[in-house]
Amino acid sequence: MPKYKDMVQPVRATDEEMRHIHIDPVPDDEKCEKALQYLDEMRKKFRSFVLAMESCVKCGACAENCHTYLGTKDPNNIPTNRAELIRKIYKRYFTLEGRWFGKLVGAEDISLDIIEQWYSYFYQCSECRRCARACPFGIDTCEVTFVGRQILHWLGIVPKLHAHVGAAMERVGNHTNLPKPGIVDTLEFLSEEIMDEFGVEVPFPVDQPAEIMYIPSSADFLLNPYTLMGAGMFFTYIGASWTIPSTVTEAGNFGLLFDQMFTQRHNVTRLLDAAQKLGVKKIVWGECGHGWRAAKMYIPTLADRPVRWPITHLHDEIAYYIRTNQLKLDPAKNPKPVTLHDPCNYARACDLIENLRTVIRASVVDFREMTPNREWTFCCGGGSGILFDDPEMYQRRIQLSAKKAELVRATGVGANGDGILCAPCSICKAQLYPMVEEHKLGVEVKGLVDLLGRALVWK
Amino acid sequence: MSYFILQILPYVTMVVFTFGLLYRLGRWAGARIVHDITLSPFPQSNTQVLGIFGAELIFFRSLFSSDRALWVGAWLMHMALFAVIGGHLTGIYFLGKQFIYIGTSENLSEQLSALLGTTMGLIMFAGLLYLFYRRFAVAKVREVSTLSDYLHLVLLLSIVTVGNIMRLWEHDLGITYAPVKDYVTHLVMLMPLPMTHEVFTRPFFVLHLLFVQILLMIFPFSKLMHVFGMFAERWIINRVYKEPAPGLPNVDVQAARRAGLGLPSSEGGV
Structure with a gap:
């Protein structure tokens, strides 16, 4: 199952498992029709999705700002092309130009193959929003992945893990x-x-x-x-x-x-x-x-x-x-060199950026910033729970974490094999524990409050 | 043919453009902003939101950070485009004498108008050519392009090329401001022009207007909607967000430390 016509795909939940999450899978011969119905519902509801469908100029700025494309070099992993997997269907059925000049504007009829493509590529996107940050108009391709996964869920296609x-x-x-x-x-x-x-x-x-x-x-x-x-x-x-x-x-x-x-x-x-x-x-x-x-x-x-x-x-x-000087901390209790991985959801969706630094600077002796960081952080490659274990998808995870590995290496914290990569997010940790080994980074992955707890002075 | 392009088609164009635009914007407005998807760092006031909009609009700030090579071409092309549009409006309305309001003589104003128009037209042409080249030469851009992406550029290049020809060979192929102003005035007042009017005898002028009208008619049904899309999208992702106040209920750290909380009982803690 992990491959479909040369596309990697996560192992999917069985029909029985789908019923546990309250979905009766749609049979294959009804999938296309249902997919269009759900897509129609989504486009009428989410403006963020409609704008991603209708105002992209295909400038290509998102391509090299996406760790998934950088790691896999698969053209369908360019954010705008990933969105195009839905956009070509959207154009064909919900726009005048797509109905009248289909080929010219890249519109396409829906088919089961397209739905399988959605499943492959929307589960390689980690919804990290770096493309939204990079886009001159702020088009949020994460919203397209959300919609794609929602439609797949309603059709009964969800990874076993999820x-x-x-x-x-x-x-x-x-x-x-x-x-x-x-x-x-x-x-x-x-x-x-x-x-x-x-x-x-x-x-x-x-x-x-x-x-x-x-x-x-x-x-x-x-x-x-x-x-x-x-x-x-x-x-x-x-x-x-x-x-x-x-x-x-x-x-x-x-x-x-x-x-x-x-x-x-x-x-x-x-x-x-x-x-x-x-x-x-x-x-x-x-x-x-x-x-x-x-x-x-x-x-x-x-x-x-x-x-x-x-x-x-x-x-x-x-x-x-x-900040209010109420904690007594001894950074010397964390003497190893530390770098911080900004989790994408903190940095681009929640504005939890500066406070992480307040905590880490007070808790460790040798803190080194990664570049790029903060709202320009690159994802660990496991974002949105794409932590699949089957051999094909695991290989893909290594590719998806390649960019992050490069940045960690550039900080030099692992040069002596005793560095710490602080990743204050469970998915980042689950992704990075094996990945720092795969990329031989010489760092140990830790949470941020781990370091704070160690630095507390009790007496 | 010239008569059709200059006297009848403009009204069709305006109807298609206006209603197409309303249809498209209406579709956008019909869908909602369902969840808060503000992009951080969060702006803390509407002034800061305005600052973000301004920086994106004037400097293409995000693009500057994300793709510098594209930024150079895109920014130059768009700034020249804004200047050209502004130049058309003022140049035609004031007959090239707009700069007398900043103290130049009439003659100098006309020369300035011509010089600026020519320069901006050439910059825009170069910018478009660069964007066109990119679509072929850069692999990642080629991979995201469909036929219509190339055709948009071809159309824009055609408009600008004809415009530049009229500028550069003004006396042979171009047209002066006065007959154009006369033409626009008649068009807006819904008054037909006599068939003998100068505008009908200038093939490059007619061609220029034909291309522009094609552009305006496809505008609402194409990616050119990014002009409005940018504002609509940023309206969603650049919003004020106020953080809840930090500080935990009924916590007194000093008292807790005095009481030695956490220290084993044998050492005098609780």
Whole structure:
């Protein structure tokens, strides 16, 4: 399955798995007709999509600003060409010029092959929005990928990975299928680890009445324990009344990535229910790029009810306490050279740029900026959850991370093999853990609050 | 034929252009801004938003950062285009004597008008030629181009070439401002011109107007809509966003540190 007519494709969810995420797959002979119907609905709804369809001049400025094109050199991975996969259908059915002068303007009839092309290329785009930043008009090709994936989802075509994550979220409230006893156990274990390594007592309250609800990424329970430990240490250090809700132990929201209607809204509902039940006053978000975008930018329009809780990011809060000189930090506890990977969702969708630097400068001795960085950051290559493990897609992941590898190498932090690549986002971490090995960068991948937790001076 | 192009077609062109434009903009307006997709760093005030719009419009700032080689050609071409459009309006209305308002003599004003017009026309021609060359020569641009992308440039080059010929060989092939102003005035007032009028006897003038009208008629149904698309798109992605105030409820760090929170009980913590 991972290849279709020379196109790489992620392994797709079975019909049964699609039903778990509330979709009855459309049979092949109805796919084209349905795709057009869904496309018609989308174009009437999203202006950002219509503008990407109707005002691109094909100048080509986006091409070399896309890490996917740079890594694969596949012309269909040029952002405007990726959008063209839908645009040629859009022109053919929804514009006068496409209906009258089809060939001339590049319009094309829909077919199953085209739908398969969508599946291949919209799951190579990591929705990082660097093309929107580069475009002279600000055309946001990410919106086209969103629409493409939404239509595919409704047709019943979703990668197995994304479908599993969607189903797990609905079942237990996180992406890793970790039930409440597992959560409590893991947190107790992390408390012990903190005691052993840092000599401090850090409890992790679960479902306790509290002022602050902390939403960690579920990957932090298994893959990035120091991120969760760092967050716990920070909350304990400042004496916060905080808790983790067992019903939402997930900062991510894969709805943003494959179904911005039902799935994404469902996760938002779940979060707000938890906040109401626990009676908290503020919600603080953990290290997760797409999840923070989904929370900060989409909850206001997906909540369907008044949202009483201000929602901030952990690093916005930490930076505030650093700026007001309330934390005692010893950067010498992090002596290795560190560079920062700006996660694309923080840097281009959430304006979480300066605060990351406030935290990192206060926590480490040797911080080196990457170039380009901030809102011009290149994606890690795993953005939007394209972390597929099958051999073909894994090879593609190596290509997609090539640009980032080049930039990390240029900072020189890994020159002696003891550098740190700070990537404060779960998807970035999951992508970069294997990729720094593949590209032999001589760096270890860490979260940002990991470094802060280590730098805290308790006495 | 000349009579048709200069006296009848312009009204058809205006109808197609106006209603086509309204149709297209209406379609855009019909779709909504569903979610907040502001591009960061977020502007904090409408003045800053205006600053972004201005920098993009006047300097093509994003393009400057993302593709410098394209920026050179695109910026020169567009600035020359704006100057040429402005020159047509003022030159024809004031008969080339517009610069007397900044203190020149009538004669000098006419010379300046001619000089600026010629220069801008040539810059625009060079810019278009560069963009055309790019479509063939640069692999990534060739890969995103369809036939219509080339044809747009051919049409624009035709308009500019004819315009430049009329400028450079003004006495043989061009036309003076006065008959053109007379023609435009009659056109706007819906008054027909006599068949013997000078404009009908100038083939390059007729050709110039034919090409421009073709451009205006395809305008609403083509990528030329990027003129409006830029504003519509930036209206979505460059918006004011105010961050919620940082600071956690009922947190007193100093008190927590005095109490030794987190320190093991044996060392005197809680």
